[in-house]
Amino acid sequence: MKQSLRISLFIIVTFVMPLCLMAQGVSSVQLKQELVAFSPKSFYISAVSDSLPDHSTIGTMTDGGKKQKVVMQGGVSTSIKNFIDVNVRQDNSMQPVVMNIAKLDVDIKNKGNVHAVNATIGIDFYAGGLRLMTYNGKGSAETDTDPAAYVEQFIRKTIAKDLAQFDSWWAAHKNDIPVSSTVKVNVVISKTIDQPDCIVYSTHRLLQISDFTGPPQNDVSELAATYSGIKFSTTGETEKGQLVINVTLIPYFNKSESWFKDAGKNPILLAHEQAHFDITAIKACELAEAFRKATFTKDNYMALFDQLRKQYVDESNNEQNVYDAETSHGTVPDKQQEWQQKISKQVKEIGCY
Numbered sequence: 001m002k003q004s005l006r007i008s009l010f011i012i013v014t015f016v017m018p019l020c021l022m023a024q025g026v027s028s029v030q031l032k033q034e035l036v037a038f039s040p041k042s043f044y045i046s047a048v049s050d051s052l053p054d055h056s057t058i059g060t061m062t063d064g065g066k067k068q069k070v071v072m073q074g075g076v077s078t079s080i081k082n083f084i085d086v087n088v089r090q091d092n093s094m095q096p097v098v099m100n101i102a103k104l105d106v107d108i109k110n111k112g113n114v115h116a117v118n119a120t121i122g123i124d125f126y127a128g129g130l131r132l133m134t135y136n137g138k139g140s141a142e143t144d145t146d147p148a149a150y151v152e153q154f155i156r157k158t159i160a161k162d163l164a165q166f167d168s169w170w171a172a173h174k175n176d177i178p179v180s181s182t183v184k185v186n187v188v189i190s191k192t193i194d195q196p197d198c199i200v201y202s203t204h205r206l207l208q209i210s211d212f213t214g215p216p217q218n219d220v221s222e223l224a225a226t227y228s229g230i231k232f233s234t235t236g237e238t239e240k241g242q243l244v245i246n247v248t249l250i251p252y253f254n255k256s257e258s259w260f261k262d263a264g265k266n267p268i269l270l271a272h273e274q275a276h277f278d279i280t281a282i283k284a285c286e287l288a289e290a291f292r293k294a295t296f297t298k299d300n301y302m303a304l305f306d307q308l309r310k311q312y313v314d315e316s317n318n319e320q321n322v323y324d325a326e327t328s329h330g331t332v333p334d335k336q337q338e339w340q341q342k343i344s345k346q347v348k349e350i351g352c353y
Contacts, residue, residue, distance in 0.1 A: 004249065006081050009093050017235065019070070025218055027061045027068055027069070027070045027071070027075065027148060028070075028071050028072070028073045028148075028319050029058065029070060029071070029072050029106075029148045029151050029152050029155075030072075030073040030074075030079070030137070030152070030259065031072075031079055031083045031155065031156055032152055032153075032156060033083065033086055033087060033157070035086060035087050036088045036089075036159075036160045036250045037085050037160075038160055038164045038167075039088065039090070039091075039165075039204075040088070040090060040094065040167045041091075041094075041165055041168070041171065042094055042095065042165055042170045042171040042174060042240065043047045043094050043095045043097045043166070043167065043170050043174075044090040044092050044094050044095075044096060044097065045084050045088070045090065045097055045098075045099050045129070046092075046096035046097060046098060047055065047079045047081070047098045047099075048075045048078075048080045048081035048084065048098070048099045048101070049077050049098060049099075049100045049101070050076045050100065050101035050102075050104070050212070051100060051101070051102050051103075052076060052101065052104060053105075053299070055075050055076055055077065056071045056072055056074075056075050057068050057069050057070070057185050058072050058076065058104045058105065058106050058151075059104075059105050059106030059107055059108070059119075059276060060070060060106075060107060060108070061108040061109075061110070062109045062110065062148070063109075063110040070106050070108065070134070070151070072104075076101050076103065076104060079160065080099070080101065080155075081155070081258045083098075084159070085124075085126070085157070088160075088163065095100065095125050095127055095170070095174060095241070097125055097126065097132075097166075097170075098125070098126040098127070099123060099124070099125060099126075099127060100125065101121040101122070101123060102122070102124050102126040102127075102134065103120060103121060103122035103136070103154075103328075104120070104121050104122075104151050104155070105119070105120050105121075106117075106118070106119045106151050106240070108147045108151075109180075110147075111145050111147070113300065114143070114144055115142065115144070115147035116140075116141075116142050117139075117140060117141045117142070117143065117144050117147045117150050117151060117196040118137050118138075118139075118140045119138070119139045119140070119151055119154050119155075119216065120137065120139075121136070121138075121154075121155065121158050122134060122136045122137075122296060122336075122351055123135050123136075123158070123162050125170075126303050127177075127179040128167075128178065128179030128180060128181060128241075128298075129181070129298070130172070130177065130178075130179060131171075132177065132179075133166055133169055135162040135165060135166070135208055137154075137158040137161070137162070137257055139154040139158075146297065155251065159176070163263075169347075172260070174241055174300075175238065175240050175241060176238050176319070177238060177241065178238045178243035178296075178298065179241045180188060180214060180242040180243070181297050181298055182242065182295070182296065182298075183242070183245060183296040183297060183298060183300070183301045184239070184242055184243070184244045184245070184246070184296075185244075185245050185246075185247060185291055185292070185296050186244065186245070186246045186247065187247045187248075187249065187288045187291045187292055188246075188247070188248055188249070188286065188288075189248075189249050189250070189251070189284060189288055189353075190248050190249070190250045190350050191280050193231065193250050193252055195252075195273055195351055196198050196258070197254060197255050197306075198252040198254050198255065199211060199252065199253040199255065199283040200250060200251070200252055201251040201252065201253070201277060201278075201280070201284070201353065202353065204241075206274055207226075207253065207270065207273060207274050207277060208270075209265050209270055211221075211253065211258070212226075212255065212258045212260045212273075213255045213258070213259075214226065214227070214255070214257050214258050214259040215259060216259045216260065216261045216298055217259065218261075220327055223260070223263055223264025223267050223269060223329070224258075224259065224260045224261065224264045224272075224273050225259055225273075226253065226256070226258050226271075226273045226276040226277060227253070227254040227257035227258045228251070228252065228253045228258075228276060228277045228280040229251075229252060229254070229280065229313075229315070230249055230250065230251050230252075230280065230283065230284045230287065230312070231248075231249070231250040231251075231252055231308075232247070232248075232249060232250075232309055232313060233247075233248045233250075234247050234248070234305075241292070243298060243301075245296070245301065246314045247288075247291055247305075249283075249284050249287060251277075251280050251281040251283075251284040253277050253280075254316055268330065268336075269330050271330075271331065271336075272327065272330030272336060273330075275323065275339060275340055276320055277322055277343070278321075278343045278346075278347055279316060279319050279343060280316055281322065281347065281352070281353060282342055282343070282346050282347060283312050283313075283316035283319070283353035284312075285350045285351075285353075286312060286315075286350070287308060287309070287312040289353065290308050290311075290312065291308060294308065323339055327339055
């Protein structure tokens with residue numbers, strides 16, 4: 001008996017479309033994993049974000065009056081970050097930079113066998129929360145092959161070009177832009193002032209009655225008044241990517257605002273007024289130390305400056321008032337001597353003068 005052998009041959013045909021996948025009215029673009037010849041020298045891409053309304057959709061394809069979405073497979077930011085991580089040689093010890101895809105729009109119109117492609121892209125570079133540069137690119141083509149191939153190549157080549165452009169720009173400007181989140185504050189107490197009507201505090205130059213040149217206030221019972229304060233000025237600069245604020249404090253005595261009545265012109269009352277100036281100087285030194293100990297950032301430094309200034313000005317005013325109250329404006333000898341000894345000790349120990 002003869003046996004018949006039946007052989008069935010199954011042929012499996014696989015279509016590979018790495019650039020443009022067509023399914024359910026959606027065209028999908030996938031970036032080709034191809035090594036980028038350029039390597040950044042002054043930064044590395046630490047993250048990729050996008051500001052697109054839909055984080056995957058990048059445009060539309062119109063064919064015969066029917067529109068379908070063009071999407072980037074895996075999402076725009078994820079796909080581009082993966083492409084950079086795999087294909088761009090980076091040095092993670094350099095300045096971390098965030099790349100943001102601010103705009104990516106693709107318009108494909110099919111006319112028979114010809115595809116008209118227009119694409120635009122906008123890329124922002126951020127560091128330390130600052131937008132440093134924005135690059136915009138446009139491309140167009142007519143092709144009788146897969147239009148997604150042009151879109152993929154346009155995106156990939158634009159990324160490489162913008163990385164190279166930004167690297168050159170950042171190398172030239174990185175020291176001039178405060179990308180660090182911390183702010184360095186330098187504080188000095190000045191020994192000079194540019195106002196001829198004012199005297200800067202010094203332990204080597206005590207007040208004299210002749211310094212009190214203001215008109216006396218005859219409607220008050222006090223025999224003398226000292227007008228002193230702390231002048232505050234700042235300048236800013238950038239050093240190696242960090243904002244540096246130079247603070248100058250000047251404890252000063254204003255001659256034209258300070259006065260003596262004739263009945264009060266004596267060494268005892270002059271010593272009382274000198275102690276008022278001493279209190280101002282002590283608070284200036286304490287304020288300088290508070291600035292040195294504080295932690296300043298780009299987000300808090302302006303508010304913290306104002307807060308510390310107000311705190312120490314208020315403390316100075318309060319202590320001046322207590323001093324006057326306890327000594328009855330210098331007319332209670334025991335209390336006046338007690339305060340003067342305390343103040344003199346503080347001036348010596350505080351180490352600013």
